[in-house]
Amino acid sequence: MSEKKRIGILGSTGSIGCNALDLIAHHPEKFSLEYITAGKNCDLLIAQALTHRPKHVVIQDETQFQKLKEALAPYDIKVHAGNEMIVAITSHEVDLTVAAIVGVAGLRPMINALKYSQAVAIANKEPLVAAGDLVMACAKKYNAKILPIDSEHNAIFQVFEEHNRASIARLVLTASGGPFRVWTKDHIQNATREDALNHPNWKMGPKITIDSATLVNKALELIEAHYLFQMPHDKIDVVIHPQSIIHSLVEYEDGSYLAQMGAADMRTPLAYALAWPQRMQTSGQRLDLLRMPTLSFEDVDHEKFPSLNLARECLKAGQGACITFNAANEVAVDAFLKGKITFPMISHLIEKALQNQNLMQVSDLDAILEYDKTVRTQVQTYIM
Ligand code: MG
Numbered sequence: 001m002s003e004k005k006r007i008g009i010l011g012s013t014g015s016i017g018c019n020a021l022d023l024i025a026h027h028p029e030k031f032s033l034e035y036i037t038a039g040k041n042c043d044l045l046i047a048q049a050l051t052h053r054p055k056h057v058v059i060q061d062e063t064q065f066q067k068l069k070e071a072l073a074p075y076d077i078k079v080h081a082g083n084e085m086i087v088a089i090t091s092h093e094v095d096l097t098v099a100a101i102v103g104v105a106g107l108r109p110m111i112n113a114l115k116y117s118q119a120v121a122i123a124n125k126e127p128l129v130a131a132g133d134l135v136m137a138c139a140k141k142y143n144a145k146i147l148p149i150d151s152e153h154n155a156i157f158q159v160f161e162e163h164n165r166a167s168i169a170r171l172v173l174t175a176s177g178g179p180f181r182v183w184t185k186d187h188i189q190n191a192t193r194e195d196a197l198n199h200p201n202w203k204m205g206p207k208i209t210i211d212s213a214t215l216v217n218k219a220l221e222l223i224e225a226h227y228l229f230q231m232p233h234d235k236i237d238v239v240i241h242p243q244s245i246i247h248s249l250v251e252y253e254d255g256s257y258l259a260q261m262g263a264a265d266m267r268t269p270l271a272y273a274l275a276w277p278q279r280m281q282t283s284g285q286r287l288d289l290l291r292m293p294t295l296s297f298e299d300v301d302h303e304k305f306p307s308l309n310l311a312r313e314c315l316k317a318g319q320g321a322c323i324t325f326n327a328a329n330e331v332a333v334d335a336f337l338k339g340k341i342t343f344p345m346i347s348h349l350i351e352k353a354l355q356n357q358n359l360m361q362v363s364d365l366d367a368i369l370e371y372d373k374t375v376r377t378q379v380q381t382y383i384m
Contacts, residue, residue: 004032007274008090008117010109011100012036013044015205016123016149019267020098021052023274023282030280035089037109039101040064046071053077056092058085087112096121096274098149102207103330104130104372111365114138119145121273125224129326131368132227133319146228147273152221153228154269155247155260160229164252171231172249172257173221174241175300176201178212181242185304191343193336201244201264210333214346215300219311220329223322226315233315238308240298245287263287306347310354320362320371321354327375328353335383353379 007024011017017036024031035056038045042064049057049072058080059068065081072079080089090097090113097113099106100123107127111134113120120139122128128135139146148154152173160168179198180188196213197206204212211217218238225236247269249259262268263285271282302309314321332349335341341349353375362371 005030005096005274006034006094007031008035008092008094008097008113009033009100010037010086010090010097010106010113011039011102011124012048013038013041014100014102015203016100016266016270017098018048019270020100020274021048023267023271023280025052026283027280031274034092034094037086037089037101039105042067049077050075056080056089058082058089060086091116093117095119096147098123098270098273099127100124100149102126102205104326104369107131107135107369108365110135111138114144115142117144119147119276121147121149121270123149123270125150125220126326126330128227129220129223130323130372131319131365132223132322134363134365134368136227136230145276147276148224148228149266149269149273150221150224151264151266151269152248153225154272156225156229156250158260158272159250159258161250161252161258167253168231168235169251169253170235170237171225171229172251173218173225173236173238174244174246174248174297175215175218175238176212176244177240177242177298178215178217180213180304181240183304188304189342189344193339196336196343200242202266204266206337207330207333210336210346211329213343214307214329215305216307216329216333216346216350218300219307220326222308222311223315223325233312238300240300241295242298243293243295245292245295261287307350310347310350314354319368320357323362323368323371324353324357324375325350327372328379331376331379331383340383349379349382352382 033054036054037058040061056078062081069079087109090109095118097117097120099110104126106124244264246259249257265284267284314325328350332346
């Protein structure tokens with residue numbers, strides 16, 4: 001391993017990618033940037049390349065290749081474009097890959113990164129949901145460490161005593177409850193895009209913010225936790241914790257609860273993953289213990305938010321159902337953000353897709369992506 005940790009970032013222009021670059025820039029003595037990739041946001045990618053000077057830059061949208069190339073021509077930065085190059089760039093050996101491409105689109109590059117990277121810090125939960133067994137098997141086969149960035153899983157990772165695995169009674173994922181926690185079921189029927197995008201605690205990208213409003217985010221996290229920590233779903237509980245201060249807990253058989261606390265600032269779990277197995281200083285928000293709000297906990301209202309129970313059903317049914325759940329949600333959220341469907345239609349579409357799925361064996365990457373595509377096409381027909 002070189003003196004500095006070599007970093008690759010998949011999805012540098014999203015909220016996680018921007019925060020990761022910011023943290024890395026504050027510790028030039030610790031990190032060197034090998035590559036960054038983005039989907040369509042060419043202007044931001046150019047700005048990031050000029051500020052952070054990675055060795056390689058990849059834009060998925062090939063129509064913007066020329067623009068990227070011209071902007072970076074005077075510098076010693078290699079420029080690439082296209083889906084295949086986003087996968088190929090992960091064949092560069094790095095110490096840590098930050099996987100932050102939204103949605104199942106991040107699956108193929110993540111799998112390849114597991115082969116060539118010492119560790120992969122996973123911010124996007126969809127690949128784990130759609131291909132949990134495959135991702136975990138690849139990590140084992142190629143001896144890559146998986147570091148969760150999702151705040152709940154990062155919290156559990158910090159307090160999970162692997163040597164006491166048999167003594168773990170349960171994992172408890174906390175959920176803020178999203179913007180509609182105190183809304184009535186009727187009121188939620190008429191929620192607008194703006195209402196749903198108004199998250200009370202976390203500032204995140206649009207897809208995950210909508211997922212927080214439906215609580216699908218927590219449902220995906222339940223599946224994510226099942227695979228990451230290899231725990232059965234009935235040993236994973238969810239509680240609403242509106243203050244988002246305790247990020248999750250592990251309960252042990254002796255009655256001890258180990259929790260991780262912190263401000264609702266993604267820079268903390270990100271810094272943990274970047275510095276692991278050490279820790280590093282960040283300029284992220286701090287908790288003021290003396291001025292902290294009272295911490296409260298509530299049960300989930302499954303009537304209003306059916307997605308958590310659906311996720312448990314999917315885990316019982318197998319990988320195909322998890323793929324269906326995730327793909328239907330991605331299509332539905334996209335349609336909602338474009339104003340094509342109402343808010344309650346998101347969970348209706350997921351339920352409909354699950355009812356109509358024909359469960360097949362899906363284990364290898366191509367079969368997973370093919371199945372994912374079939375579900376998406378099917379759910380599109382429900383919308384039109
Ligand atoms: Mg989370």
